[in-house]
Amino acid sequence: MKEAVKQKFFTKNLLVWFDKNDRPLPWKGEKNPYYVWLSEIILQQTRVEQGLPYFEKFKATFPTVLDLAKAPADQVMKLWEGLGYYSRARNLHFTAKFIATELNGVFPNTHTAILGLKGVGPYTAAAIASFAFGLPHAVVDGNVFRVLSRVFGIETPIDTTLGKKEFNKLADALLAKDKAAMYNQAIMDFGATQCTPANPNCTICPMQKHCTAFSKKLISTLPIKSKKIKKRDRFFNYLVFKHADTIVLNKRQQKDIWLNLYDFPLVEASSLLSEEALLQDEVFQKIIGTQSFTIKKASKPFKQLLTHQKIVAIFWEIELKSALPVNDSSFFEVKQKNINNFAFPKIVDLYFKDKSLYLELF
Numbered sequence: 001m002k003e004a005v006k007q008k009f010f011t012k013n014l015l016v017w018f019d020k021n022d023r024p025l026p027w028k029g030e031k032n033p034y035y036v037w038l039s040e041i042i043l044q045q046t047r048v049e050q051g052l053p054y055f056e057k058f059k060a061t062f063p064t065v066l067d068l069a070k071a072p073a074d075q076v077m078k079l080w081e082g083l084g085y086y087s088r089a090r091n092l093h094f095t096a097k098f099i100a101t102e103l104n105g106v107f108p109n110t111h112t113a114i115l116g117l118k119g120v121g122p123y124t125a126a127a128i129a130s131f132a133f134g135l136p137h138a139v140v141d142g143n144v145f146r147v148l149s150r151v152f153g154i155e156t157p158i159d160t161t162l163g164k165k166e167f168n169k170l171a172d173a174l175l176a177k178d179k180a181a182m183y184n185q186a187i188m189d190f191g192a193t194q195c196t197p198a199n200p201n202c203t204i205c206p207m208q209k210h211c212t213a214f215s216k217k218l219i220s221t222l223p224i225k226s227k228k229i230k231k232r233d234r235f236f237n238y239l240v241f242k243h244a245d246t247i248v249l250n251k252r253q254q255k256d257i258w259l260n261l262y263d264f265p266l267v268e269a270s271s272l273l274s275e276e277a278l279l280q281d282e283v284f285q286k287i288i289g290t291q292s293f294t295i296k297k298a299s300k301p302f303k304q305l306l307t308h309q310k311i312v313a314i315f316w317e318i319e320l321k322s323a324l325p326v327n328d329s330s331f332f333e334v335k336q337k338n339i340n341n342f343a344f345p346k347i348v349d350l351y352f353k354d355k356s357l358y359l360e361l362f
């Protein structure tokens, strides 16, 4: 089959498939650019089922972009808690404030201006431009890479400049320009439910007849990535200081993971420390100063995988005789009963939820 004919076949059959398989989701058919933007940012690197309640919560709490712009940063982070990739929440808030102050509260309506917003990459810009304004820009995300690489048998690695160019060019050629919103929604749904990463549903697939991966048995090979991400191991020895009914928290302000979330004073080392090694550690000694303290216990290790890092943490529960002199401006005491007002990284939440916890934090 000639390439141009195959492209026409693909677009036509995709739209027919979508007509029968449209998934009802709250943001489908949404034309309000603020809600489209909100849903797209929430859904980046997030499964639909996980993102759905967050979309509803954000919409209910901040019905307009101006409401989001006016909100305190801690409220936005707390609402985002558990969703991960927190730079999305920070950029969301930054951009809402930018739209409120610099654009008179009006969401931009051209592809170039949308692409200029902080936290909006080519995929999100194409999604907003097509869904909210019907502009002819094709989305290219993980789903699209997978579907196109399989149907058209493209073996160029998707994480190379050459690969990105090739896929973008093909995606533009395939786009039904007069139905950009519908086409973009269709290809995303097709990738999410039909041509899935593992066990795609080839037996009832409308593309099967002309799918290169199917005919050449390349389904598990495509799409191709050139590099595997190597994760860096980090070891966190958290210090959970308790005095009377208070606990010491740390606001993360360094240029590092989890900016503006809360955790505890931390001794990061090349491994999890023994009690003896912890007591001799310079950072620990600097934090504790001349305080009298008793180490009550150490938690079991908890793990959290991030895109480029693997975090292993233990939590040292330490009773203080008096309040910790706050010798670091990012440390502060809070009443244990108020702990739910703060947004924590997942690993700290896992620790809180662990039943063996001796501190009664909930």
Ligand code: SF4
Residues within 6 Å of the ligand: 147, 150, 151, 194, 195, 196, 200, 201, 202, 205, 206, 207, 208, 211, 213, 214, 219
């Ligand atoms: S035939 Fe299989 S691999 Fe090809 S597009 Fe359909 S589901 Fe994907």
